Amino acid sequence: MRHACLAIVVIFAALRAAAIEIEDHRFYPALAGDPAEIPLRVVSTADLDVFDPYLRAFQTARPGIAIDYTVVSSADLHRTIGDGAVYDLALSSAMDLQFQLANDGFAQSYRSTATEALPDWARWRDLIFAMSVEPAVVVFSTQRFAGLPVPTTRQELIALLRAHPDLFTGAVGTYDVRTSGLGYLLATQEDRSTDAFWRLSEVMGGLDPQLYCCSGQMIDDVSTGRLALAYNVLGSYAAERLVRESAGQMQILAMRDFANVIIRTAIVPATATRVEAAGALIDMLATLALREGRGTWPLPPLTQTGADAATGFGPIRLGPALMVYLDPLNRRGFLAEWENAMVQR
Amino acid sequence: MRAPSSIGRRLTLLLAGVAALLAALSWAMVTGIARQAAERTQDNVLAASAATIAETLRSDRGEVRLELPYSAFAMLGAISEDRVFYRVAAGDAHLTGYADLPVAAADAPRPGQVSFATGAYRGATVRIASVTRQVLAGDAPVTVTVTVAQTRTGVATIARDLSRLAAIFAVALFVLAVGLSAVATRASLRPLNEIAAAVSRRGPSDLRPIRRAAPAELVSLLVALNRLMDRLGQSLRRSEDFIAEAAHRVRTPLATVRAQAEIALRSADDAAARDRLRGMIRALDESSRSAGQLLDHATVAFRADDLARAPIDLADIVARTAAALEPTATMKDITILRETVQARVAGDPVLLDAALRNVLDNAIKYSPEDTTVTLHVSRAAGTARIAVCDEGPGLDSGPGGDPVDALTERFRRGSNTEGVVGSGLGLTIAREVLEAHGGRLELGPGPEGTGTCVTLVLPSS
Numbered sequence: 001m002r003h004a005c006l007a008i009v010v011i012f013a014a015l016r017a018a019a020i021e022i023e024d025h026r027f028y029p030a031l032a033g034d035p036a037e038i039p040l041r042v043v044s045t046a047d048l049d050v051f052d053p054y055l056r057a058f059q060t061a062r063p064g065i066a067i068d069y070t071v072v073s074s075a076d077l078h079r080t081i082g083d084g085a086v087y088d089l090a091l092s093s094a095m096d097l098q099f100q101l102a103n104d105g106f107a108q109s110y111r112s113t114a115t116e117a118l119p120d121w122a123r124w125r126d127l128i129f130a131m132s133v134e135p136a137v138v139v140f141s142t143q144r145f146a147g148l149p150v151p152t153t154r155q156e157l158i159a160l161l162r163a164h165p166d167l168f169t170g171a172v173g174t175y176d177v178r179t180s181g182l183g184y185l186l187a188t189q190e191d192r193s194t195d196a197f198w199r200l201s202e203v204m205g206g207l208d209p210q211l212y213c214c215s216g217q218m219i220d221d222v223s224t225g226r227l228a229l230a231y232n233v234l235g236s237y238a239a240e241r242l243v244r245e246s247a248g249q250m251q252i253l254a255m256r257d258f259a260n261v262i263i264r265t266a267i268v269p270a271t272a273t274r275v276e277a278a279g280a281l282i283d284m285l286a287t288l289a290l291r292e293g294r295g296t297w298p299l300p301p302l303t304q305t306g307a308d309a310a311t312g313f314g315p316i317r318l319g320p321a322l323m324v325y326l327d328p329l330n331r332r333g334f335l336a337e338w339e340n341a342m343v344q345r
Numbered sequence: 346m347r348a349p350s351s352i353g354r355r356l357t358l359l360l361a362g363v364a365a366l367l368a369a370l371s372w373a374m375v376t377g378i379a380r381q382a383a384e385r386t387q388d389n390v391l392a393a394s395a396a397t398i399a400e401t402l403r404s405d406r407g408e409v410r411l412e413l414p415y416s417a418f419a420m421l422g423a424i425s426e427d428r429v430f431y432r433v434a435a436g437d438a439h440l441t442g443y444a445d446l447p448v449a450a451a452d453a454p455r456p457g458q459v460s461f462a463t464g465a466y467r468g469a470t471v472r473i474a475s476v477t478r479q480v481l482a483g484d485a486p487v488t489v490t491v492t493v494a495q496t497r498t499g500v501a502t503i504a505r506d507l508s509r510l511a512a513i514f515a516v517a518l519f520v521l522a523v524g525l526s527a528v529a530t531r532a533s534l535r536p537l538n539e540i541a542a543a544v545s546r547r548g549p550s551d552l553r554p555i556r557r558a559a560p561a562e563l564v565s566l567l568v569a570l571n572r573l574m575d576r577l578g579q580s581l582r583r584s585e586d587f588i589a590e591a592a593h594r595v596r597t598p599l600a601t602v603r604a605q606a607e608i609a610l611r612s613a614d615d616a617a618a619r620d621r622l623r624g625m626i627r628a629l630d631e632s633s634r635s636a637g638q639l640l641d642h643a644t645v646a647f648r649a650d651d652l653a654r655a656p657i658d659l660a661d662i663v664a665r666t667a668a669a670l671e672p673t674a675t676m677k678d679i680t681i682l683r684e685t686v687q688a689r690v691a692g693d694p695v696l697l698d699a700a701l702r703n704v705l706d707n708a709i710k711y712s713p714e715d716t717t718v719t720l721h722v723s724r725a726a727g728t729a730r731i732a733v734c735d736e737g738p739g740l741d742s743g744p745g746g747d748p749v750d751a752l753t754e755r756f757r758r759g760s761n762t763e764g765v766v767g768s769g770l771g772l773t774i775a776r777e778v779l780e781a782h783g784g785r786l787e788l789g790p791g792p793e794g795t796g797t798c799v800t801l802v803l804p805s806s
Contacts, residue, residue: 103428105467125426125498192415319422320429324413329441333412 020080023214024048024071028055033064040277041068043077044091045182046264047216050236050298051091054288058281065277073213074181081106081269088272089281091131091264093234094181096188096322098265102127103323107267108275114283117290122302124318128265131285132299133315134236136186136260138253140229141222144171145251153257154196161203169207171228173218176211177338183212186232186260188325188334189316194258201341204231209342223249234262236299261315264299352537353530360526361519368515368522372508379507383500384472390424391474392459395493398433399478402491407483409435417493425499430466432492435482440489448492449473456488469496536560540567552578582647589643592636599636603629634706638770641699645774649781653693656806659729660685662694663720666701670709678715681705685722688729691806692782700778701731703771704799708735711797728784729805734791734798775801 026048029035044051048071055067070087072080074094081090081101092098101107102124109126122130138157140150144167151157161168175183190197210227212218218230235252266285268278289302316322324330397417403410411433421429432442449462455477462473471494479486536559543557554571603626610622667681674681690697708718716736723730776786784803791798 103430105428105469125428317419317422319419319426321415321419321422323429324415324418327413327441329411330413 020072020076022070022072026052026069028059028067028069030066031059031063035066037064037066038274039066039068040089040274040281041070041087042089042091042281043070043072043080043085043087044089045072045074045077045093046091046299047071053296053298054285058284061284062277062280065274065280073179075179078181081267081271084271085269086271086273087269088274088278089266090269091266092181093134093262093264094185095128095263095265095316095318096185096326097181098128098267099124099318099320099322100326101269102267103320106270108270108272110268110275110279110282112279112283114286118286119302121315121317122263122289128267128318129282129286130263130265130302131289132236132264133261133302134234134264134300135254136232136262137235138229138231138255139219139222139233139250140253141225141227142249142251143225144228150251150253152253152255154194154200154255155257157255158196158200158203161207165207168228170210171226172204172207173210173212173221173227173230174204174232175218176213178335180213182215182234182262183232184325184331184334185262185316185322187338189260190232190258191334193260196257198337198341200231201338205342211342219250225249232260236264263315263318265318353534356530356533357523357527360530361523364519364522364526368519371518372511372515375511375514376504376508379511380500380504383503383507384497386424387472387495387497387500388461388474390420391461391472391493391495392476394418394421395459395474395476395491398431398493399476399489399491402433402478402480402489404480404482409440409480409482409487409489411440411489413441421493421495425495425502427496427499428467428469428471430471430494433489434492435480435487435489442492446492446494447473448490449475450490463497464494466494471496472500536563544570552581585643585646589640589647592639592643596633596636596640599629599633603633635770638703638774641703641774642770642777644699645696645777645781648693648696649777652696652781654691655694657690657692657694657697659688659690659697659722659731659803662697662701663722663731666698666705667720669702670705673706674709674718677709677712679709679712680717682717682719683722684719686724688722688724689806690729690782690803692803693778696778696781697803700775700801701733703774704733704801707771708733708737708797708799711735711737713737724805727805729803730800732798732800734796736791736796772799775799779803 024047027039030037030039042055048069051069055069059065059067074092074097077090077092078094078097078101081087082104084106090098090101107127110129111126115123115126115129118130122133138151148160148164148167149156151160161172175186177184177187187197210221212221212230215234218227218233221227222230235254266282268275268282272278288297288299291297291301292303294300325334394417397414397420398411401411401414413431418429418431421427430443430446432444432446432448433440434448443466446466447462447464449460449464456479457476459474459476462475464471464473466473473492473494475490475492477488477490480489481487540555540557540559540563543555552574554574555567557567559567606622606626606629610619610626613619613622663683663685667683671681705718705720712718712735718736719732719734721730721732721734723732772786779786779801782803784801787798787800787802789798789800790796
């Protein structure tokens with residue numbers, strides 16, 4: 001009987017686990033203190049190589065806390081928190097999904113002097129806190145762009161793609177908005193903000209675009225030369241990779257006509273039990289987010305986006321309007337249109 | 346019931362209470378209005394949001410379609426950081442949004458009409474706005490209900506902030522009102538205090554009616570006070586009249602009896618009988634003198650009320666009085682010496698006569714035989730004086746205090762007067778007369794340290 005029960009629990013756990021795809025996972029044992037204590041369970045969309053310095057810094061400050069870090073896609077993160085999975089902190093770049101979680105009551109409020117120092121646009125109701133703001137940029141391969149003019153607006157990009165179908169067919173990458181929450185957010189915000197979005201999508205659709213789940217893989221393919229350009233890549237990842245390994249293979253392009261700036265946010269899920277530790281990590285992230293200058297941290301601070309990325313646009317506003325495109329009917333309509341444009345044949 | 350300690354304090358407390366009540370009322374009103382205004386704002390935005398969504402409803406191949414407009418939620422996000430829920434249902438079929446969100450349904454919803462409700466959803470109080478619209482889906486019209494709900498944190502925050510502001514204003518208003526009411530109370534009680542001061546400044550025998558401009562509320566008090574003083578004055582006058590009448594009636598028979606006793610004395614041969622008769626005559630004299638003094642006292646009390654102000658030379662009075670008492674003095678071999686200058690005063694000659702007569706009478710009475718009593722008239726620093734100095738045993742001021750006060754009490758006599766008959770009224774009469782004239786009586790030892798000087802001091806005219 002006991003075995004049967006155990007089996008059922010295991011099966012349920014497996015089902016729950018199977019519902020989301022864990023991309024990466026690492027356990028940081030406590031540097032000091034009781035090893036039997038429950039670790040701080042963090043679920044995040046940020047890759048380990050981006051976020052590892054933050055966790056190590058946090059453990060230096062709080063050696064008694066073990067950290068269990070799980071990397072999932074933003075859609076999976078939204079689903080698993082919405083299903084009531086137990087995590088102490090959820091970090092995501094898909095601010096619309098984060099907002100919906102907070103709006104629907106899956107986040108608990110947290111307040112400290114560090115979070116109160118955040119500007120108004122960088123938090124919402126003591127439920128959502130900004131960690132960094134990152135522009136969506138175009139990353140291109142310097143090798144494959146040899147001899148071509150570098151476009152600075154979408155109009156120029158459209159013209160370039162139209163003029164050189166031979167160079168770009170099969171060599172343009174962007175998010176698959178059907179699977180990537182961040183890609184969907186960027187696409188819908190572009191739809192709202194610029195008329196060129198659908199024409200660009202049509203043009204890209206004609207060039208057999210490669211669709212990706214994540215920024216990291218797109219950047220990988222640009223750096224190897226498989227892709228000539230990747231559209232809508234998160235600036236922080238791209239910059240971080242460029243500095244570290246590309247040796248001039250890649251270049252970042254910030255569109256001058258319009259650029260989406262997203263806020264990477266943290267929420268404390270309603271299921272969290274180690275709220276104090278989660279709050280401490282939020283405090284550290286919020287304090288780092290307000291630092292002067294970029295420093296050695298992978299993610300850019302809130303203060304630098306404007307000048308650094310030369311976008312001139314403020315970040316996407318945290319607010320109920322973010323939920324408009326999450327509406328199933330709207331989503332269905334948008335995806336249908338997107339598929340029409342992107343996956344033509 | 347406890348007696349009120351002070352009208353001023355009570356009035357201030359009452360006014361402060363009224364101010365507190367008004368402040369609390371105004372605070373409650375402002376709070377209520379602020380809350381209403383905030384709620385109405387939220388209702389308007391919710392209605393606009395629902396209407397914006399309803400406008401996108403359309404029919405497509407027999408199905409109800411809609412596209413949530415970005416502005417519908419952006420406007421909700423603009424007014425406050427509140428959680429937003431929504432739901433669109435076509436008839437009973439759920440189209441999109443939060444399927445379990447309650448609908449604010451009016452009893453008979455008209456298309457396009459927005460109905461509101463307040464309810465609980467997902468652990469929070471929400472304000473719900475629903476709007477219905479008929480959409481032709483296929484061949485039958487379907488009633489589509491668009492519901493938008495928002496939590497009320499923003500409303501509560503605005504209401505609380507305004508309420509706090511209103512509370513600060515109310516307290517400030519209250520403090521100001523208390524200060525002003527204290528000032529107002531003092532100002533309105535000033536006439537009362539002034540009348541009280543005027544009454545207490547009066548002399549002991551001043552029973553004239555109070556003639557002051559008084560506020561309407563105090564007029565009745567003043568009238569009552571004046572009537573009381575009038576009655577008191579009448580009553581005093583009646584008793585003085587009675588005393589005067591009595592004294593007068595006693596004096597005449599006394600004179601007759603004295604005359605008879607004199608005759609009997611002259612015709613008596615027996616030494617013992619003569620002694621008895623002499624004692625009798627002395628007693629009769631004293632009684633007659635006392636009756637005279639009582640009469641004088643009554644006269645003073647009567648005439649001082651409405652004092653005559655005739656020009657008088659003190660030297661005349663001195664001459665008159667000295668002449669009147671010359672016989673009495675001669676009986677004791679006392680010489681009356683007059684040292685007079687002209688000293689003019691304004692006053693009642695009858696009263697001044699009485700005053701000086703009583704003082705001089707006293708001096709003669711208490712002087713040993715074969716001495717001199719000096720009447721000295723002088724002028725000094727706006728005053729005219731008559732000093733009556735004898736060579737008698739001097740004053741013994743008795744235990745403690747001013748000899749003038751002690752000796753001028755009615756029926757009070759000095760402590761070294763045994764063996765001399767007297768009523769003790771003489772100095773009282775003199776003092777009352779002088780005070781009625783605005784002067785005073787001074788008592789002191791004589792110029793060489795012996796005897797007594799009684800000085801009548803009057804303001805000179």
